[in-house]
Amino acid sequence: MDNVTQDTKNTVLHGTAVVPGIRYAKAVWIKPRPKLPQAGAQVDEAQREAEYERFVAAADTVAERLSSRGERAVGAASEVLNATAGLVRDRGWRKAVKKNTTAGHPADYAVVAATTKFISMFEAAGGIMAERVTDLRDIRDRTIAEIRGEDEPGLPEVEGEVVLFADDLSPADTAALDTTQFTALVTELGGPTSHTAIIARQLNVPCIVAVGSDLNKIAAGEMVLVDGSEGSIEIGADAEDAKRQVAESKALAEKVALWRGPAQTSDGHRVQLLANVQDGKAAVTAAETEAEGIGLFRTEMCFLSATSEPSVEEQAKVYTKVLEAFPDSKVVVRSLDAGSDKPVAFATLADEMNPALGVRGLRIARANEGLLIRQLDAIAKAAADLGRGEDTPTWVMAPMVATAREAKWFAGLCAERGLTAGAMIEVPAAALMADKIMPHLDFVSIGTNDLTQYAMAADRMSPQLAYLTDPWQPAVLRLIKMTCDEGKRTDTPVGVCGEAAADPLLACVLTGLGVNSLSAASTALAAVGAQLAEVDLETCVRAAEAALNAEGAIAAREAVREIIPLPQA
Ligand code: PEP
Ligand code: MG
Numbered sequence: 404m405d406n407v408t409q410d411t412k413n414t415v416l417h418g419t420a421v422v423p424g425i426r427y428a429k430a431v432w433i434k435p436r437p438k439l440p441q442a443g444a445q446v447d448e449a450q451r452e453a454e455y456e457r458f459v460a461a462a463d464t465v466a467e468r469l470s471s472r473g474e475r476a477v478g479a480a481s482e483v484l485n486a487t488a489g490l491v492r493d494r495g496w497r498k499a500v501k502k503n504t505t506a507g508h509p510a511d512y513a514v515v516a517a518t519t520k521f522i523s524m525f526e527a528a529g530g531i532m533a534e535r536v537t538d539l540r541d542i543r544d545r546t547i548a549e550i551r552g553e554d555e556p557g558l559p560e561v562e563g564e565v566v567l568f569a570d571d572l573s574p575a576d577t578a579a580l581d582t583t584q585f586t587a588l589v590t591e592l593g594g595p596t597s598h599t600a601i602i603a604r605q606l607n608v609p610c611i612v613a614v615g616s617d618l619n620k621i622a623a624g625e626m627v628l629v630d631g632s633e634g635s636i637e638i639g640a641d642a643e644d645a646k647r648q649v650a651e652s653k654a655l656a657e658k659v660a661l662w663r664g665p666a667q668t669s670d671g672h673r674v675q676l677l678a679n680v681q682d683g684k685a686a687v688t689a690a691e692t693e694a695e696g697i698g699l700f701r702t703e704m705c706f707l708s709a710t711s712e713p714s715v716e717e718q719a720k721v722y723t724k725v726l727e728a729f730p731d732s733k734v735v736v737r738s739l740d741a742g743s744d745k746p747v748a749f750a751t752l753a754d755e756m757n758p759a760l761g762v763r764g765l766r767i768a769r770a771n772e773g774l775l776i777r778q779l780d781a782i783a784k785a786a787a788d789l790g791r792g793e794d795t796p797t798w799v800m801a802p803m804v805a806t807a808r809e810a811k812w813f814a815g816l817c818a819e820r821g822l823t824a825g826a827m828i829e830v831p832a833a834a835l836m837a838d839k840i841m842p843h844l845d846f847v848s849i850g851t852n853d854l855t856q857y858a859m860a861a862d863r864m865s866p867q868l869a870y871l872t873d874p875w876q877p878a879v880l881r882l883i884k885m886t887c888d889e890g891k892r893t894d895t896p897v898g899v900c901g902e903a904a905a906d907p908l909l910a911c912v913l914t915g916l917g918v919n920s921l922s923a924a925s926t927a928l929a930a931v932g933a934q935l936a937e938v939d940l941e942t943c944v945r946a947a948e949a950a951l952n953a954e955g956a957i958a959a960r961e962a963v964r965e966i967i968p969l970p971q972a
Contacts, residue, residue, distance in 0.1 A: 418615070421600045422607060423907070425629065432568045442512060451505055466491040472578070481578070483577070502517075538573065544556050557579075566587045571590050587611075589627075594612060611631055615866070662929045672914070676695055677921070680725060683728065692929070697729055698848065698920055707745065723785040733796045734797055736782050765802055775816065779820050798825055801824075803853075806833075807840045826848075827849070829849065829901075830853070848900045848922070896919050897918055905927035911934060942966060
């Protein structure tokens, strides 16, 4: 197995690292979900109405419990709890349950059948919708437990500090977490964009996802050493050594909290740290951090629920909100990256066999150039209305560029509107053809999420393939090197805006390869800045060489950790 290493004494499991931090505590498992009923039992006709009322009473109790937790929580946690409560109150779902009780099914089975129908619909929609399937299973299980008078599934009562283990955590469980007790989270499933990951980041609790079924070998009560930056879970660690690592990790976290930009290596080599945002709200939050600007504005995320294309004026308003948050700094706006895991109703082709390899990103605009032109007009309008000019650059980049011809066409449309044009390097062909693509552009930004998915031929949403969709894969680093080498030769700025930029150790490798800017979730930037401040450029270059020459992702990370120790607290 790729995710288990073993020596005589210790077992080490590996998953996808989501939130850094080292913790050493007893493992506890989430309380089991109720056993699902099978079809078959029939309720007398006279009792069917009462059976539905039994469901309504249980669902109302579950919804109220979630709402009152939502009132006590803050930020994303509160939003998640209220959204989950909203699902329990959803009229469509309740109507589907009613149909089933009216047909004679007992309340618990009626809930299962109704939810299964919605799960299939969400899974068929794919992408972000499919990730919400965990929410549906969660409301199903809570409601069934309530109907039967069983304990609510989810977080156990615990004493002292523990590490929480689960197959997958429901949003409601994660949102209700008391992180003084649950000091780290480890899940068998889930991905870096799952709710578990999003809330773990907000709570800043060390978190590892997608460990795989080997996680079940860890019994409740066992002491585990969890390293959220390496993505490792160790059983049998030496207690004294583990406690020392935890103390160092906590001291480091304090140091990171005190870090101030702008980012540079210990010998003064500057690396621009920028924020990834999806709307005005995230941009405002980013402006409160050390982010020097925005390196990736995912415009498609603003239109996931739009059923028709917003007008140029409407779009300009949305973009203005983001630009306003950084009135004096660089903002990189990405043109619509609709399709695949981000279905945008007015821009996505239905029923493709293989949407990740289909008509997504810039490819949509080949058959619908007007869509891209109107978006560029809206970006240009928003920038002009705010009086942004040379000192406050508004850059625009296209997703999924694969050929020089596409780059030239996009750059031409940008030039007609006075916009600075760039491209994402996220299709391996673009990295391989960087010498032909770059001459058309003012900058490029490497999207390591997709570059890894396509280089490794591994679906980025698949928890089973997380060991392949790891940007530490030397194959991916070699493509990044090709891009950086060409950037240096042609004096074209090369940024990275995929999740790789959020990994402090990998950020040193990227800097060594010649990346000029790193763009990530704004909450991740301080840890990156603090790590860069500890190393000089020559060490970054050596780290990059070691990673490029490693035989796999885990070996690359280990080789670099030998060269670059954790920052000293
Ligand atoms: C990427 O692919 O790395 C990227 C930044 O874009 P997205 O995650 O939105 O596909
Ligand atoms: Mg991408």
